Amino acid sequence: MAEDETGQDPIGQDVRLTSLDQRLKAAADAEKVRTGTVQREPGKGYSQGSRVLTELIAGPAGGALIGWLLDGWLGTSPWLLLVLMVLGIAVAFRNIMRISSQRAE
Known part of the structure; x- marks a missing residue:
């Protein structure tokens, strides 16, 4: 043109x-x-980090709360609190390992 x-x-x-x-x-x-x-x-890494933080807080806190309630009800203080808190920590770490193994896109 x-x-x-x-x-x-x-x-x-x-x-x-x-x-x-x-x-x-x-x-x-x-x-x-x-x-x-x-x-x-937010990227997938940000959401995975939020999930990991939630697991780290909720696992031990949930186990400790349930253990404390059962200890008060059954009179076994502090054994159920300790056992269920350790169990909550173990479950939290298992879930964190599962979250970490997910493939980021």
């Missing part, structure tokens, strides 16, 4: 302007990500 003296295609849009618009949009998007104005979805 023939260009006029300004360098623009008389029929369609200038290719240089289209390229400039695309580069400006890409730069604006990169700036939004850099400044944190765009929320990015």
